Amino acid sequence: MSCKLILAKNYHDLSCLAANIVIQNLIVNNFKFNLALPTGNSPKLMYEILVTESHKQNLDWSQVNFFALDEYLDVDLEHTFANYLWQYFYKSIKLNPQKLFNPVTNPDYDNLISSLGGLDLTILGVGENGHIAFNEPHTPLSSYTHSLWLSESTRLANRKAFAQGSTIPKKAISVGLNTILASSAIIVLISGKSKTTTLNKFLSGYVNNDLPLSQLHYHNNWTIITDLPLEKSHLLLPIEIIHA
Numbered sequence: 001m002s003c004k005l006i007l008a009k010n011y012h013d014l015s016c017l018a019a020n021i022v023i024q025n026l027i028v029n030n031f032k033f034n035l036a037l038p039t040g041n042s043p044k045l046m047y048e049i050l051v052t053e054s055h056k057q058n059l060d061w062s063q064v065n066f067f068a069l070d071e072y073l074d075v076d077l078e079h080t081f082a083n084y085l086w087q088y089f090y091k092s093i094k095l096n097p098q099k100l101f102n103p104v105t106n107p108d109y110d111n112l113i114s115s116l117g118g119l120d121l122t123i124l125g126v127g128e129n130g131h132i133a134f135n136e137p138h139t140p141l142s143s144y145t146h147s148l149w150l151s152e153s154t155r156l157a158n159r160k161a162f163a164q165g166s167t168i169p170k171k172a173i174s175v176g177l178n179t180i181l182a183s184s185a186i187i188v189l190i191s192g193k194s195k196t197t198t199l200n201k202f203l204s205g206y207v208n209n210d211l212p213l214s215q216l217h218y219h220n221n222w223t224i225i226t227d228l229p230l231e232k233s234h235l236l237l238p239i240e241i242i243h244a
Contacts (some may be wrong), residue, residue: 003239004204006221007230011191014227015045017244018123018189021223022046023053025121025185030090032063034113036122036175037089038133039068039081039159042189043125047089054093061095065116067109067125068102069133070174073147079162079169103173109145110179119183126190129153130198130211134174137210141218143176177215186219199228202233 008014025033038042053059071081082102092187103109113119124132129151135143136151148171150158153170162168180186190199196212202224207214216222230241 003236006225011128016034018046031137033120034065036067038125039082060225072169096154123185130213135212
């Protein structure tokens, strides 16, 4: 069992730590592994660092299978997560375009993941309401890839990515909690004061489907990297704490 909480000094350090773990996994797996990726604000700098290091170290990602964790439905190309990943990461590294997978374009996503050997590493962001990927509160633990209605809080949190007056999507497709928990290793990026309550609840040992992040307690190999201060009064989990 390997459950770690890494306390980063700031968002830049958080991003560097996450990027280094991804690169270590790439190298340890001989440049061939299955990687599930998030979008949103939290991983943006991590992707920038991964691109920079890929050029510095001449890293070859061509044997890596990339899986987007989720995607909007009924949205223009500019606002798709496929486009996000292309703009921030894919277009700037050496990869095989045939190994870029998205739940919208693959109707049996879980079977595809399984057929390619399962997820080796999943990177997650966290919503203010505790959602991971687009698994909103009360998503069943047994869920696989599914379509869903986005909560109002998630839509409001994501509105910054849309021009004023634009319609914010109401529906999405997401890998399920079961899909995520089947990953060999999980990294969670938690940045920003608005996530403090969610993190503290998780660290207290709280487990309930109204907090999707809490389902991570059913996994035995995860690392949370955060730039939030640790409130020890909330820490009731027997986990390794690393001050980076």
